[in-house]
Each structure stands twice: as C-alpha cells, then as structure tokens.
Amino acid sequence: MKLLKINNMWKSFGDLEVIRDISLEVEQGQVTAVIGPSGSGKSTLLRCATLLDKMDSGELIYLGRHAATTGADGKAVYAEKEELRKIRSYFGLVFQNFNLFPHYSVMKNIIDAPMTVQKKSREEAYRIGRELLSRMGLSDKENAYPYQLSGGQQQRVSIARALALHPKILFFDEPTSALDPELTGEILKVIRDLAAEHMTMVIVTHEMNFARDVADHVVFMNDGVIVEQGRPDEVIDHPKQERTKAFLNKLEK
Amino acid sequence: MAWSVILTKLGEGMLVSIEIFALTLLLSLPLGLIVTFGRMSGNFLLRNLVKLYITIMRGTPLMLQLMAVYYGPYLLFHLNISGEYRFVAVIIGFVLNYAAYFAEIYRAGIESMPVGQYEAAKLLGYSKAQTFGRIILPQVIRRILPPVTNEVITLVKDTSLAQVISVSEMFLAASAIASKETSFLPLLAAGIFYYVFNYIVAFVMERIEKKLSYYR
Numbered sequence: 307m308k309l310l311k312i313n314n315m316w317k318s319f320g321d322l323e324v325i326r327d328i329s330l331e332v333e334q335g336q337v338t339a340v341i342g343p344s345g346s347g348k349s350t351l352l353r354c355a356t357l358l359d360k361m362d363s364g365e366l367i368y369l370g371r372h373a374a375t376t377g378a379d380g381k382a383v384y385a386e387k388e389e390l391r392k393i394r395s396y397f398g399l400v401f402q403n404f405n406l407f408p409h410y411s412v413m414k415n416i417i418d419a420p421m422t423v424q425k426k427s428r429e430e431a432y433r434i435g436r437e438l439l440s441r442m443g444l445s446d447k448e449n450a451y452p453y454q455l456s457g458g459q460q461q462r463v464s465i466a467r468a469l470a471l472h473p474k475i476l477f478f479d480e481p482t483s484a485l486d487p488e489l490t491g492e493i494l495k496v497i498r499d500l501a502a503e504h505m506t507m508v509i510v511t512h513e514m515n516f517a518r519d520v521a522d523h524v525v526f527m528n529d530g531v532i533v534e535q536g537r538p539d540e541v542i543d544h545p546k547q548e549r550t551k552a553f554l555n556k557l558e559k
Numbered sequence: 560m561a562w563s564v565i566l567t568k569l570g571e572g573m574l575v576s577i578e579i580f581a582l583t584l585l586l587s588l589p590l591g592l593i594v595t596f597g598r599m600s601g602n603f604l605l606r607n608l609v610k611l612y613i614t615i616m617r618g619t620p621l622m623l624q625l626m627a628v629y630y631g632p633y634l635l636f637h638l639n640i641s642g643e644y645r646f647v648a649v650i651i652g653f654v655l656n657y658a659a660y661f662a663e664i665y666r667a668g669i670e671s672m673p674v675g676q677y678e679a680a681k682l683l684g685y686s687k688a689q690t691f692g693r694i695i696l697p698q699v700i701r702r703i704l705p706p707v708t709n710e711v712i713t714l715v716k717d718t719s720l721a722q723v724i725s726v727s728e729m730f731l732a733a734s735a736i737a738s739k740e741t742s743f744l745p746l747l748a749a750g751i752f753y754y755v756f757n758y759i760v761a762f763v764m765e766r767i768e769k770k771l772s773y774y775r
Contacts, residue, residue: 356682357681358678358681394682394684399682401675401678405673405676406679407679408774408775409697418693419683419684419685423683423685423689424684451773451775452774453775467683468682471683
C-alpha cells in the first residue's frame with residue numbers, strides 16, 4: 307500500500323527553483339533514504355512533504371487523502387485546515403537539531419502531545435512514554451530536562467516524542483548531522499531497530515553506509531531533481547548516472 | 560501637627576501609592592499581551608494603529624498623559640468630572656502607559672523564540688493557541704523577566720507622578736507635611752518607603768527568576 311504519493315512537486319524561493327518536478331512514492335514498511343549534496347533540495351522536499359513549507363505546484367497524497375491538489379491554474383491547492391490537521395497526524399518528523407521543549411522534562415516532552423492533542427488519559431500517555439523511553443534506553447532519564455542530556459540522548463527523546471503519536475510515516479531530517487561523530491551510532495541503531503519493526507521511514511542523510519544498510523529504496527537528488535533512484539545496491543554501489551558517481555566518489559575521498 | 564497626625568497622613572499616602580502600583584500591574588500586564596497581539600497582527604490597519612498608540616505612550620511624558628486623561632473629558636467635551644474620577648484617571652493613565660511598555664517587552668520575547676519550537680509543535684499537532692500557551696509563553700516569560708523587573712521598579716517610583724492631578728499619594732503627602740512643618744523628615748520617610756518597596760520588588764522578582772531557572 308502507498309502511504310505517500312508526491313506528484314510533480316515544484317518549489318521556488320524567489321527566483322531560485324529548489325524543487326523541480328519531483329515525484330516520489332513511499333510504500334508501507336519501506337525505508338527510503340534521500341541522499342545528495344547540500345543545496346540539492348533534500349531538506350526542502352522534506353519540509354514540503356511534512357507541510358512545514360508549501361510547494362508551488364504539485365500533488366501531495368497521504369493514504370489516499372489529498373493534502374494538496376493541482377488547481378485549474380496549475381498551482382497547488384491545499385486542503386481545508388481540518389483535513390490538514392487529520393493528515394498531519396499520519397506522519398512525524400525528527401529534526402536535525404531535535405527541537406525538544408526545554409521547559410518540559412523528558413517524560414513531559416513525550417506525553418504532552420498525546421494528552422493535549424490526542425486527548426489520551428494521563429495513565430495511557432505515561433504507559434506509552436515509559437515503554438518508549440525503555441526502548442530508547444532512557445528509562446532513568448524520565449525526569450531529566452533536555453539540557454541535562456547529551457545530543458544523542460536528546461535526539462532519542464525527540465524520536466520517542468514523534469513515535470508517541472503513532473505516526474504511519476516517520477521523516478528524519480539529517481538526524482545525526484548535529485551530533486558528535488561518536489554519538490551518531492546510537493541514533494543509527496535506533497533507526498535500524500525501527501526498520502526491523504517495519505516502521506515506514508523517509509530519511510534525509512549524509513551517512514552513506516547507513517543508507518546502504520537500512521534503506522530499501524535510495525533516492526539521489528541533485529539541483530532539485532531526482533537524478534536516480536532504486537535499491538541501495540543499484541544507486542550507491544552501481545550508480546548509472548555520472549552525477550551520482552561524481553557525488554559518491556567525492557564522499558569516498 | 561501632632562506626630563500621630565503626620566504618621567496617619569503619611570500612611571494614607573503610602574496606601575494610595577501601593578494601590579496605584581498594584582492596580583496598574585494587575586491590569587497592564589495582561590493588557591500588554593493583548594497589545595502585543597495587535598502589534599504583531601497580520602492586519603495592516605490594526606498593527607499600525609497599535610504601533611501609533613505605543614509610540615505616543617513611549618514618546619510623551621507620563622505626567623502629560625495623566626493630565627490628558629483627567630482634564631481631557633472636561634476640556635475637550637465639557638463633561639463634568641467628579642472627584643472620584645481623579646483616582647480612576649490615574650489608573651487609566653498608568654495602565655495605558657505601562658501596557659505599551661510591557662507589550663514591547665513581550666514582543667521582543669516572543670520574537671526571540673527559535674522557529675524550531677513552533678515547527679515541532681505544529682508537527683505534533685498542537686493548535687495555534689496550544690502552541691502559544693503551552694510551548695511559547697512559558698519560555699517567553701522566563702526570557703522577559705529581567706526587563707519586566709526593570710519596569711516594575713520604575714513603576715514604584717512613577718506612582719509619585721499621580722500628584723500632578725492632586726492624588727495624595729506618598730510623595731505629595733510627604734512634601735505637603737515637609738513644607739508645613741519645615742522639616743526634612745517627611746521627605747526622608749518617603750525616600751525610605753520607595754527604597755524598601757523596591758527592595759521587596761527586587762527580592763520577589765529574583766525569587767520568581769530562580770524558580771523559573773530549572774531549565775536552560
């Protein structure tokens with residue numbers, strides 16, 4: 307089943323075309339890695355897909371529900387506020403720099419949205435929170451505040467915060483880029499575990515080995531277009547396009 | 560004048576000063592938030608009207624504003640003003656003035672919040688009101704506490720301006736007795752009153768700041 311369909315997405319900032327006619331599909335249970343040089347439009351694609359930015363034209367469909375359709379003038383027309391709210395509950399996003407709520411404890415960061423947005427009872431929310439913290443190996447940090455945690459721990463809390471709402475798709479925007487190199491491993495392990503549980507994920511990443519390991523589908527972007535996509539052994543190990551080869555070669559050096 | 564009379568008069572003045580202080584804070588702190596919303600509104604007309612109001616409040620003397628509120632209704636519209644209106648006029652003048660200052664402090668605090676906090680809240684499904692009330696405002700309050708403390712301390716001293724429309728607050732009471740008795744003591748008493756008052760204000764605000772500094 308297709309959880310997400312992006313059709314012919316275009317997005318400009320002023321004169322700069324950042325996304326040029328991108329179409330992408332995400333299957334249930336599939337892990338998609340989006341790779342490419344900085345400035346290639348990966349993050350903008352993610353921001354448009356998660357409704358943080360509005361695309362100029364194109365279609366965005368989650369589980370058959372249209373978040374945006376193409377209007378008569380070719381511009382994207384977004385759904386009503388209430389429909390967008392509903393669609394927003396289908397996905398979660400893990401930010402590069404965590405964006406935890408600093409005035410909330412670790413537990414409160416995780417359970418506040420289930421309680422205030424999904425109206426779950428305190429007991430139910432705590433049960434979900436405890437279970438997620440134990441999965442993240444952070445059971446002893448329940449009452450800590452974000453500033454007391456390492457970057458890797460903060461990122462695990464933010465993954466738990468997103469999972470607490472039971473999203474159908476989880477997006478990651480360079481989840482290890484803000485971390486010290488020795489801390490990236492713990493985040494990659496968490497994502498691997500989620501992949502093993504068949505969590506549907508779309509991950510923008512610079513970690514090529516990780517993408518090869520965990521992704522079912524790799525998308526290589528450059529200058530706002532998808533240059534090539536396919537299985538990791540196709541795109542990363544045997545790229546067909548010159549641009550992809552050049553990018554991967556540069557990384558190895 | 561007997562000592563007991565002097566003390567009673569000073570005590571009455573003191574109570575008036577405290578009343579002006581308390582009522583002004585109670586009303587201008589929340590009003591300032593409403594003013595901020597207007598100042599940050601997407602509506603061009605509303606935003607600029609509020610901006611004009613703020614520039615007038617900050618750009619003219621509070622003393623003049625108090626006189627305008629008190630004498631304005633009579634001088635402009637020939638309305639009869641009663642004696643009770645005197646104190647009401649003081650409160651209106653102070654609240655309008657301080658709300659403008661608080662509004663600008665709130666705005667600076669709100670605009671200093673990183674956009675990532677809004678985006679995280681949006682992704683988690685919080686409504687705009689929930690985002691502001693649960694995520695933004697609590698953090699803003701901590702950030703703006705030091706400038707708010709400054710304003711509150713200024714307010715304690717500004718209460719003495721109420722004398723321009725003959726409200727017998729601490730300062731007017733003290734200077735009246737001082738000239739009648741040709742004594743410096745009443746003025747000294749007034750000075751000590753303001754000092755102690757502000758000492759308490761600073762102490763309380765510091766306690767609140769400490770209480771809110773459980774996170775970074």
